[in-house]
Amino acid sequence: xxxxxxxxxxxxxxxxxxxxxxxxxxxxxxxxxxxxxxxxxxxxxxxxxxxxxxxxxxxxxxxxxxxxxxxxxxxxxxxxxxxxxxxxxxxxxxxxxxxxxxxxxxxxxxxxxxxxxxxxxxxxxxxxxxxxxxxxxxxxxxxxxxxxxxxxxxxxxxxxxxxxxxxxxxxxxxxxxxxxxxxxxxxxxxxxxxxxxxxxxxxxxxxxxxxxxxxxxxxxxxxxxxxxxxxxxxxx
Amino acid sequence: xxxxxxxxxxxxxxxxxxxxxxxxxxxxxxxxxxxxxxxxxxxxxxxxxxxxxxxxxxxxxxxxxxxxxxxxxxxxxxxxxxxxxxxxxxxxxxxxxxxxxxxxxxxxxxxxxxxxxxxxxxxxxxxxxxxxxxxxxxxxxxxxxxxxxxxxxxxxxxxxxxxxxxxxxxxxxxxxxxxxxxxxxxxxxxxxxxxxxxx
Numbered sequence: 001x002x003x004x005x006x007x008x009x010x011x012x013x014x015x016x017x018x019x020x021x022x023x024x025x026x027x028x029x030x031x032x033x034x035x036x037x038x039x040x041x042x043x044x045x046x047x048x049x050x051x052x053x054x055x056x057x058x059x060x061x062x063x064x065x066x067x068x069x070x071x072x073x074x075x076x077x078x079x080x081x082x083x084x085x086x087x088x089x090x091x092x093x094x095x096x097x098x099x100x101x102x103x104x105x106x107x108x109x110x111x112x113x114x115x116x117x118x119x120x121x122x123x124x125x126x127x128x129x130x131x132x133x134x135x136x137x138x139x140x141x142x143x144x145x146x147x148x149x150x151x152x153x154x155x156x157x158x159x160x161x162x163x164x165x166x167x168x169x170x171x172x173x174x175x176x177x178x179x180x181x182x183x184x185x186x187x188x189x190x191x192x193x194x195x196x197x198x199x200x201x202x203x204x205x206x207x208x209x210x211x212x213x214x215x216x217x218x219x220x221x222x223x224x225x226x227x228x229x230x231x232x233x234x235x236x
Numbered sequence: 237x238x239x240x241x242x243x244x245x246x247x248x249x250x251x252x253x254x255x256x257x258x259x260x261x262x263x264x265x266x267x268x269x270x271x272x273x274x275x276x277x278x279x280x281x282x283x284x285x286x287x288x289x290x291x292x293x294x295x296x297x298x299x300x301x302x303x304x305x306x307x308x309x310x311x312x313x314x315x316x317x318x319x320x321x322x323x324x325x326x327x328x329x330x331x332x333x334x335x336x337x338x339x340x341x342x343x344x345x346x347x348x349x350x351x352x353x354x355x356x357x358x359x360x361x362x363x364x365x366x367x368x369x370x371x372x373x374x375x376x377x378x379x380x381x382x383x384x385x386x387x388x389x390x391x392x393x394x395x396x397x398x399x400x401x402x403x404x405x406x407x408x409x410x411x412x413x414x415x416x417x418x419x420x421x422x423x424x425x426x427x428x429x430x431x432x433x434x435x
Binding site: 053061064091092098103104145149169171 | 240241243244245247248249250251252253254255256258259260261263264267269270271274287302303304305307308309310312314334336338340341343344345346347348349350352390397399401402403404405
């Protein structure tokens, strides 16, 4: 109770300190902070301790949940429009990657097994949109087999006919020099057509390299080694 | 009073940092939906449990998939192991399709091998603890060297992932069958009961 006393005493000259209030009012975001301050003044130390504990628990758990909810927060290697995740399945993965894997029940590719690359943006940094037509062209790093799939960001539209989710390196049509062009589009295209999963909204591409030496040194890959993603146009 | 509130807020923020770090480190241990826990139901099987069978002509991809973004061209199976029952032996016969085996623990994958490492069309992987490894070394017959690939696991529980790539839609059935054809058996400590009598 004694600890609460100074608080009460401080409250007594309160009518005399309206000048002090505007100083801290802009600091607190909105009325919540003001309410907390008024509430804390009325009671004393126990409430402040409770406030600190609740703040710690809510912010700590909330931020941990936020950091491990979606994809891997870090550990990616940026190569052009693609991000490689060489350490996602390794013993040396960072704790966040491990937590994400555990929460999603993911079985990541091990270093000796393959390498996962994802792309959520095109070469110019615009988010991949299912309403747009993209050409994914070029070459991939040396690998025994690879697959390129449309993945993530919400479920497939059940109303659209399910033709294919992706291409493998075996079934793709290539140019004479070994390079290829895959067209990701909502409407039928000639050549390697990969249908968009839904009419609109963001989408993501996943390129998986199997049995590849690139997994061990993903940082040494350069832009020319991965396919470019170019936007060709968008449906109105 | 305002100073004390600032102190309390700072204390709260420091606590939040500690809670955040503790939660991140605790999630892999406490998770019930992670791959190691989910794979446990395959422990009693002697072949991999198919966790992702690629879609074939009539059969669509199964619904009970727990892989978040599976590769539609790769059949995946898991074999869980518990090394307290004895070493785990994974045997695969290589075929025309690319096959890879990866051993995972709770911390992540600790070993991976593809069928290109196979000796005479066979890939034999034995996962054991350090003590079982020493035992296996001691039991080795000098005249008949073992062709097993012996891997020491960092912890007692985990799983082996079998991945078979179907390059063409017509190979998908074969890929699903190739996953099932791998055998995962617990090496019975057959000679161990005899050991005390022998010595």
